Each structure stands twice: as structure tokens, then as C-alpha cells.
Amino acid sequence: MSDFIEKFSSISLNDIKNVPESDFPELTAEEKALASQAVTYSNRIEDADSISNLNDSLRNKTFIVGNKPSKADLLVFEKVFKVASKWSSVEDVSKHRHIIRWVDLIQNTLVNVPESEKLKVSLDIEVPREIKE
Amino acid sequence: MVVTLTVAAKAPLVPYGSLIATEFVNRSNGDGKIDLQVVDQKSVDSADANSASKLTTSDGKEIKGEADVLKELGKLFPDVLQEVSKSQDLIDTAQNNLSIKNFKELATHLEKLDAHLNFRSFMLFHKCTVADIAVWGVLRANALMGSIIKNEVYVNVSRWYNFLAADERFDAAIQNFTKSLAELKKSEKLSKGKKESHKA
Structure with a gap:
């Protein structure tokens, strides 16, 4: 599935709502459930809980549903993108590292964000290693 | 262009990288193809026990050793095996540091790799x-x-x-290699005869 994103022609932020789900790989029942849960959470993105849930969920997933991109990536991206630009302290960046990693992937593959509006991501910023609990 | 990749099935470190690269090339729409040969040996070079893979180009040039083979494949098939020049350091790092079988030593290198992937989905850029x-x-x-x-x-x-x-290209490369191994074992058993193969 890593070749899918290279062939995908990126969508502008304004067109996200109109993208048919059929543009993406088919999802299993479990992946569909993950997708709709993530979209629901993203509607309450200002809640600290929603944010930390999303970050936890993306810890072991490259995309929202796991290894394949879906429309949920676009819908959640739309909501998260603006919030993410507020994270500037190392502490915030560290706490939201998985969301930031995912935002950077989406803004450079699925969604066409003008260079000047992209979230600035310092790829090599040092953050403490996460130790599994 | 046809090149031949020879892989030593019994190498201490199976050259999965060049096996996967082969799958990438052979599944692409490009003209070039890689002819894969899996041999029942520990090394593809009698003079060097650590050569797990060897590339033979159409003009007879031979490149031995996994890191150099991968770099050459990247040069030969740049549309499919991308960004080879920017990948050089990571190719070498992988061969030298991530093949270590001592956990304590390996752990320090894995920690670095983990940090590299804090904000990255791929090793470089946003593609494979x-x-x-x-x-x-x-x-x-x-x-x-x-x-x-x-x-x-x-x-x-x-x-x-x-x-x-x-990714199905990674998956297929592993499966094809496992299949070749099974075939090698089967023919080995046949040639050795039943008695010997039941020694254990």
C-alpha cells in the first residue's frame, strides 16, 4: 500500500468533503469501525481527550485505519490540521508526536497544502523516547 | 536490460533487501528485469564468506555484497528503486549496525532508528x-x-x-524466497536419500 500514495493525486483542502470513498482501498469491517470512530472523535477535536486518543491510536498505525489510506485520513486531517499548528513547545510536540508525524505524511501525500501553509515539522527534533507501559 | 541476482540461501544474513528490490523491479512496468537465482550455499563468493548476494550485469560485471548490490540496483532502476544516492548512508548503517546479534549493542542502534522515525512515516521523504x-x-x-x-x-x-x-511487494518477496528455500530442501533430501535425512 505504500505505492498507493505515490499514484494518488492529492486533494485540495476545500474538496475533501467531495472525495468518493471508492478512490481509496476497500476497508475491512474492523477498519471501517476505526475510521468512523476517528471521524467522530475529530468532531470534538478541542477536547484534550480526543487529541490524546488520536495520538495513542496513531502510535502503531501509519494511517487512521492502519496500513492503508482512507477518506477518514482526509476528514480527520481537516479538523486536526489547524489545532496542530498551535503545538510549538518541545513538550507539546513530544506529547503529540504521532499526530504530527501523521499530519506531515498527509500534507505531503493525500492533501495538497500550499508550501507556505504547511505545518512546520522539525523531523530531527529530540524528544524523549516513549517507553511502553 | 536483464541482470541476474544470485542469492545465497544459507547466508547468515539473508539478503532480503535485494530480494525485495527484485520484486519491485519485476512488478513494475519498466523494461528492465532481474533474473533471480537462489543457490544452496552460505555465500555467493568462495573467497568471502559474508557475500550473501551477487549481481551480474548484462556486460558481465559482478557486484558482491548486499550493500553494494542494493546501491547498484538503485542506479540501474532509479524509477522503481528511488533515491539511491540519498539512501547510501542508511544502506550502510543497516548492514553494519542493524545486523548485530548482540542485543545490548543492537539496542543502541534501534534507539537511534526509533528516534529517526518519531516524525517520519518512511526512512526518507514521504515515499518508499x-x-x-x-x-x-x-x-x-x-x-x-x-x-x-x-x-x-x-x-x-x-x-x-x-x-x-x-505492502504486497515486500510480502511477495518473502513468500517467493520461502518457496525457493522449500524447493531447495526438497531436492537436497532427494539427493541425500531417506536414511541420512532422518539422522536427527
């Missing part, structure tokens, strides 16, 4: 490059890694590794 193929291949070949990946000791490494494992 030769660097991903090289690093993934070495981790797949290192017997210590199976449980480390599964237990998410380095969560970013596990996420990235599992993501690429789900």
Missing part, C-alpha cells in the same frame, strides 16, 4: 525508497528482531516495519 528496503531487509534477516517488533519495544520501528510488511 531504497533506504526503506535496505533497513527493512536487514531487520527481517536478524533473528533477534521478530520478538522486538512484535512486542513494540521500539514503537516507531514496529509501526514502520509493519506498515511495509503489509
Whole structure:
């Protein structure tokens, strides 16, 4: 599935709502459930809980549903993108590292964000290693 | 263009990287193809016990050793095996540091790899490059890694590794190699006769 994103022609932020789900790989029942849960959470993105849930969920997933991109990536991206630009302290960046990693992937593959509006991501910023609990 | 890749099936470190690169090339629409030969040996070079793979180009040039083979493949098939020049460091790092079978020593290198993947989904840029193929291949070949990946000791490494494992080109390369191994074993058994193969 890593070749899918290279062939995908990126969508502008304004067109996200109109993208048919059929543009993406088919999802299993479990992946569909993950997708709709993530979209629901993203509607309450200002809640600290929603944010930390999303970050936890993306810890072991490259995309929202796991290894394949879906429309949920676009819908959640739309909501998260603006919030993410507020994270500037190392502490915030560290706490939201998985969301930031995912935002950077989406803004450079699925969604066409003008260079000047992209979230600035310092790829090599040092953050403490996460130790599994 | 046809080149031949020879892989030593019994190498201490199976050259999964060049096996995956072969799958990438042979599945692409490009003109070039790689002819794969799996041989029942520990090395493809009698003079060097550590040569797990060898590339023979159409003009007879031979390149031995996994890191150099991957770099050459990247030069020969730049449209399919991307960003080889930027991948050089990671190809070498993988061969030298991630093949280590001493956990304590390996751990320091895995920590660096995990940090590299804090804000990255791929090794370089936002696409699968030769660097991903090289690093993934070495981790797949290192017997210590199976449980480390599964237990998410380095969560970013596990996420990235599992993501690429789900790519059908990676998956097919592993499966094809496993099949060749089984065929080799079968023919070995036949030639040795039944008595000997039941020694254990």
C-alpha cells in the first residue's frame, strides 16, 4: 500500500468533503469501525481527550485505519490540521508526536497544502523516547 | 536490460533487501528485469564468506555484497528503486549496525532508528525508497528482531516495519524466497536419500 500514495493525486483542502470513498482501498469491517470512530472523535477535536486518543491510536498505525489510506485520513486531517499548528513547545510536540508525524505524511501525500501553509515539522527534533507501559 | 541476482540461501544474513528490490523491479512496468537465482550455499563468493548476494550485469560485471548490490540496483532502476544516492548512508548503517546479534549493542542502534522515525512515516521523504528496503531487509534477516517488533519495544520501528510488511511487494518477496528455500530442501533430501535425512 505504500505505492498507493505515490499514484494518488492529492486533494485540495476545500474538496475533501467531495472525495468518493471508492478512490481509496476497500476497508475491512474492523477498519471501517476505526475510521468512523476517528471521524467522530475529530468532531470534538478541542477536547484534550480526543487529541490524546488520536495520538495513542496513531502510535502503531501509519494511517487512521492502519496500513492503508482512507477518506477518514482526509476528514480527520481537516479538523486536526489547524489545532496542530498551535503545538510549538518541545513538550507539546513530544506529547503529540504521532499526530504530527501523521499530519506531515498527509500534507505531503493525500492533501495538497500550499508550501507556505504547511505545518512546520522539525523531523530531527529530540524528544524523549516513549517507553511502553 | 536483464541482470541476474544470485542469492545465497544459507547466508547468515539473508539478503532480503535485494530480494525485495527484485520484486519491485519485476512488478513494475519498466523494461528492465532481474533474473533471480537462489543457490544452496552460505555465500555467493568462495573467497568471502559474508557475500550473501551477487549481481551480474548484462556486460558481465559482478557486484558482491548486499550493500553494494542494493546501491547498484538503485542506479540501474532509479524509477522503481528511488533515491539511491540519498539512501547510501542508511544502506550502510543497516548492514553494519542493524545486523548485530548482540542485543545490548543492537539496542543502541534501534534507539537511534526509533528516534529517526518519531516524525517520519518512511526512512526518507514521504515515499518508499531504497533506504526503506535496505533497513527493512536487514531487520527481517536478524533473528533477534521478530520478538522486538512484535512486542513494540521500539514503537516507531514496529509501526514502520509493519506498515511495509503489509505492502504486497515486500510480502511477495518473502513468500517467493520461502518457496525457493522449500524447493531447495526438497531436492537436497532427494539427493541425500531417506536414511541420512532422518539422522536427527
